[in-house]
Amino acid sequence: MQSMNSLPNSADLYAALNIAPSDHAGGHRYIHVIGTSVFVDTELADDTWERHVVGIVEGDAWWAVDVPAEAEDPSYGSALDLFSYFGRAAQSEWMAAGRAVQIVEWARTHRFCGRCAAPTEPSTGERGMKCPACGLVAYPRVAPAMIVLVTRGEPGPDQEALLARGINFPMPMYSCLAGFVEPGEDLEGAVVREVAEEVGLRVANVSYRASQPWPFPHSLMIGFRAEYASGDLVLDETEIADANWYRRDALPTIPPGISVARRLIDDWLHES
Numbered sequence: 001m002q003s004m005n006s007l008p009n010s011a012d013l014y015a016a017l018n019i020a021p022s023d024h025a026g027g028h029r030y031i032h033v034i035g036t037s038v039f040v041d042t043e044l045a046d047d048t049w050e051r052h053v054v055g056i057v058e059g060d061a062w063w064a065v066d067v068p069a070e071a072e073d074p075s076y077g078s079a080l081d082l083f084s085y086f087g088r089a090a091q092s093e094w095m096a097a098g099r100a101v102q103i104v105e106w107a108r109t110h111r112f113c114g115r116c117a118a119p120t121e122p123s124t125g126e127r128g129m130k131c132p133a134c135g136l137v138a139y140p141r142v143a144p145a146m147i148v149l150v151t152r153g154e155p156g157p158d159q160e161a162l163l164a165r166g167i168n169f170p171m172p173m174y175s176c177l178a179g180f181v182e183p184g185e186d187l188e189g190a191v192v193r194e195v196a197e198e199v200g201l202r203v204a205n206v207s208y209r210a211s212q213p214w215p216f217p218h219s220l221m222i223g224f225r226a227e228y229a230s231g232d233l234v235l236d237e238t239e240i241a242d243a244n245w246y247r248r249d250a251l252p253t254i255p256p257g258i259s260v261a262r263r264l265i266d267d268w269l270h271e272s
């Protein structure tokens, strides 16, 4: 079986930093965040714009630059959304750009204290926005979401996987089931609950496989495998347009390589 543990992790790809280096010997890269699109340049377009350190990518210090909504577009229309940037950038650069967009979006949406509404300030010595009036600190948000490939039957050519088409999918593809983790839940519990809610099945033997930051806008996708235990397919029509069991030799259109869903499916395909 091909192990996903052989894939690089984010720490192998780049060194994320929360505190700006006081002096950096290497070069600098500026990820100008325009809306939620990115324009990467060695020059900073405007030094009055707010910036946040992202980390070190192959010796260069990468910065996230918040381009104000009213500013002239420093990319002259060449900024790319993160989906388009994938494939045109190295994986390390794509992950750093995703981190940049998340940090900028978080800073944009935490300018005031959620408890007392006073304007916040960057917290010293950590990545946080602190309220000078009441002391509340807001940290960057990460929303964990589970994604699961459910299989049915013994390992081998006759084993099937459950793939579903969400009602919001932009194209007619079939993927793994996914859903956000609720407060008070563990990850395995979220897998069991979401599968039951979305397709009416009971699953067992939930096992972790891989994770992926998913900056749309601030998720962490946590990928699992699970085995069918009981029940018949009953779709939650508010979320799932179609779902079926598929053998490896009769797959529908599956997601592109950007997603952990594809990695879960590819891993299963390589088992046989």
Ligand SMILES: [Zn+2]
Pocket: 113, 114, 115, 116, 117, 118, 131, 132, 133, 134, 135, 136
């Ligand atoms: Zn406050």
